[in-house]
Amino acid sequence: MQFTIQATDPESKARTGVLSTDHGLIETPIFMPVGTAGTVKAVHQRELVEDVRAEIILGNTYHLYLRPGLDVIGKAGGLHRFNGWKRPILTDSGGYQVYSLSNTRKIKEDGVTFKSHIDGSKHIFTPEGVMDIQRTIGADIIMAFDECTPYPCEYGYARASMDMTHRWLTRCIERFDSTPAKYGYEQTLFPIVQGSTYKDLRQQSAEFVAEQRREGNAIGGLAVGEPAEEMYKTIELVNAILPSDKPRYLMGVGTPENILEAIALGVDMFDCVMPTRNARHGIVFTTQGIINIKNERWKDDFSPIDEELGGYASTFYSKAYLRHLMRSEEILGAQIASLQNLTFYLWLVKQARKEIVAGNFAKWKGIMTKKLMQRL
Amino acid sequence: MQFTIQATDPESKARTGVLSTDHGLIETPIFMPVGTAGTVKAVHQRELVEDVRAEIILGNTYHLYLRPGLDVIGKAGGLHRFNGWKRPILTDSGGYQVYSLSNTRKIKEDGVTFKSHIDGSKHIFTPEGVMDIQRTIGADIIMAFDECTPYPCEYGYARASMDMTHRWLTRCIERFDSTPAKYGYEQTLFPIVQGSTYKDLRQQSAEFVAEQRREGNAIGGLAVGEPAEEMYKTIELVNAILPSDKPRYLMGVGTPENILEAIALGVDMFDCVMPTRNARHGIVFTTQGIINIKNERWKDDFSPIDEELGGYASTFYSKAYLRHLMRSEEILGAQIASLQNLTFYLWLVKQARKEIVAGNFAKWKGIMTKKLMQRL
Numbered sequence: 001m002q003f004t005i006q007a008t009d010p011e012s013k014a015r016t017g018v019l020s021t022d023h024g025l026i027e028t029p030i031f032m033p034v035g036t037a038g039t040v041k042a043v044h045q046r047e048l049v050e051d052v053r054a055e056i057i058l059g060n061t062y063h064l065y066l067r068p069g070l071d072v073i074g075k076a077g078g079l080h081r082f083n084g085w086k087r088p089i090l091t092d093s094g095g096y097q098v099y100s101l102s103n104t105r106k107i108k109e110d111g112v113t114f115k116s117h118i119d120g121s122k123h124i125f126t127p128e129g130v131m132d133i134q135r136t137i138g139a140d141i142i143m144a145f146d147e148c149t150p151y152p153c154e155y156g157y158a159r160a161s162m163d164m165t166h167r168w169l170t171r172c173i174e175r176f177d178s179t180p181a182k183y184g185y186e187q188t189l190f191p192i193v194q195g196s197t198y199k200d201l202r203q204q205s206a207e208f209v210a211e212q213r214r215e216g217n218a219i220g221g222l223a224v225g226e227p228a229e230e231m232y233k234t235i236e237l238v239n240a241i242l243p244s245d246k247p248r249y250l251m252g253v254g255t256p257e258n259i260l261e262a263i264a265l266g267v268d269m270f271d272c273v274m275p276t277r278n279a280r281h282g283i284v285f286t287t288q289g290i291i292n293i294k295n296e297r298w299k300d301d302f303s304p305i306d307e308e309l310g311g312y313a314s315t316f317y318s319k320a321y322l323r324h325l326m327r328s329e330e331i332l333g334a335q336i337a338s339l340q341n342l343t344f345y346l347w348l349v350k351q352a353r354k355e356i357v358a359g360n361f362a363k364w365k366g367i368m369t370k371k372l373m374q375r376l
Numbered sequence: 377m378q379f380t381i382q383a384t385d386p387e388s389k390a391r392t393g394v395l396s397t398d399h400g401l402i403e404t405p406i407f408m409p410v411g412t413a414g415t416v417k418a419v420h421q422r423e424l425v426e427d428v429r430a431e432i433i434l435g436n437t438y439h440l441y442l443r444p445g446l447d448v449i450g451k452a453g454g455l456h457r458f459n460g461w462k463r464p465i466l467t468d469s470g471g472y473q474v475y476s477l478s479n480t481r482k483i484k485e486d487g488v489t490f491k492s493h494i495d496g497s498k499h500i501f502t503p504e505g506v507m508d509i510q511r512t513i514g515a516d517i518i519m520a521f522d523e524c525t526p527y528p529c530e531y532g533y534a535r536a537s538m539d540m541t542h543r544w545l546t547r548c549i550e551r552f553d554s555t556p557a558k559y560g561y562e563q564t565l566f567p568i569v570q571g572s573t574y575k576d577l578r579q580q581s582a583e584f585v586a587e588q589r590r591e592g593n594a595i596g597g598l599a600v601g602e603p604a605e606e607m608y609k610t611i612e613l614v615n616a617i618l619p620s621d622k623p624r625y626l627m628g629v630g631t632p633e634n635i636l637e638a639i640a641l642g643v644d645m646f647d648c649v650m651p652t653r654n655a656r657h658g659i660v661f662t663t664q665g666i667i668n669i670k671n672e673r674w675k676d677d678f679s680p681i682d683e684e685l686g687g688y689a690s691t692f693y694s695k696a697y698l699r700h701l702m703r704s705e706e707i708l709g710a711q712i713a714s715l716q717n718l719t720f721y722l723w724l725v726k727q728a729r730k731e732i733v734a735g736n737f738a739k740w741k742g743i744m745t746k747k748l749m750q751r752l
Binding site: 037038039041042043044045046067068071072075076081082083084299300302312316317318320321323324325327328330331332334335336 | 413414415416417418419420421422443444447448451452457458459460675676678688692693694696697699700701703704706707708710711712
């Protein structure tokens, strides 16, 4: 996997680049739609390609491992074959879901035992096991198994957890480097920086991660409830340590504003459920600001959802029609809003890319942040 | 609105025709996807055009009247403008939903009072009112307000109900003929034959309806639980009386087998929630038979859903992937299955059309009925 920096912003740490994988190129900065159970919710695969223009999507190891399970995905020849998505896939390590979704989980040095949220069955995720699982899913980018600490988090717990995450990382790397790619195309491993919001821990963790000299690095444990300023400070600190010639992936972030700020701090890759989850609740991101489509005010607004954005969902359907669908709990409402929000998120990072190349990023970011975050 | 018969089958009453409306041509026999609340559930409008190749869709007066309401639809300039569907629309009269969905309804000579299933608010549907409502919705084809009797139904009730439906029809026609088309394109009114499964009543009703000399006629009150043979006998009897140079619409029918049998009896138009509702429950219609996609047997069947049918949903996604989505209650599962089932239903009537033209309909029907109704 090769990463090439293309342009850098003189006024910030923002940069554009291209990450080449065996499933195609990813132009950064990039937003990766979340395809939890092998599907980006409410969006057809061809819509992801043709309308959203996604270049890489996420899969969730926890969900895919439980259902359909590794036997099915393995027999299919990997997730790409199973769901028909032909571009790159990144899988998370399953850690985050184990902590947030499973009924009872015990974190020990060896790994995490947990019960399935679907049928209560018992399972164990170890660093080694999670490498094997992601190899079998067939992710192009595999994430290290970590503990994502909550916010707030006591210093002692954060430090012990980070130390364990580092030991797990060593085990992940050993396993990953001693096993072959599963389906003939390259797979790569990204380690994850943890350390909660503590400066010294983040520094230590970033240094440990940087020393591994992997092909890309991730920042985890953010956007878990901490103030945005804390998040930005942490990103700045970490990015000063992570190698600048490798892609930096900020996990689980975030709002349009968060993304623009993090791009300015040198982040290249993002994922978040926000565009799709909010869509299903009628929160629509547009180039003019954020719309709660269920509000009375859109009742007879027959203008397109987002004329300026362009594309199918944005221009074919009206606000009033989408409002009607969402209030009626019609599936098409979720489909349209998801398509709109993802198209918007991809537009956002692509536009940022253009502005960085044009040397206009800082100025544009200032104007857009205000505009994009206002409630219409 | 013009209807031209094109070909007739020498061995049955099957025929092909073309119905021309101000929103375009409808080639019969035709299946009309049901778009209850102004949306064919889980299907984008462009998919209806490009993948399903629907030529006309249904809207439900009861649902649209309650939500979004006539003020919104009127301001939009009619349902076509509201939902972006540019081809013909047929609306039912709301009668069926009033009887099946609303909490309390009282049927009187003047009309039906009922409470909304959404908010309990009180409303009244009269023959005159329902004509006005459908004019405002902007249907190309407007259905008369009738009472759809349940099955079984006592003779006395069936006769009295039919008589009232006839009196209502007279009122519908008076109102319809004394009001202008709402949005500049032609609207037409189809009366409905009732009479439960009683021969003499069905004959009487068909004669009454035929005498009105409208541009098309419908058969209601079937597929409400009676044996299929009863239904076919009733259709045969009614179709012998309804004018053969006008389209005949069999309301709410049915399975692939029902449709082929009814085509053989001279029916031209069909609608049914079966393809979309069953889709959401994992029942998939294919050219090879009916699939319960949740069954274990499809777990690792990576073959396309319906290679022979062709088209996006049928060939892009595998049975195993669709099974996974349906078991995981993913929205995309409903999307794919709905697209598959509707594409299949439209293929079915278009194929019937071709076979009628080729003079091969009876033979083809015999083979297909067996094939299409088998459970795989």
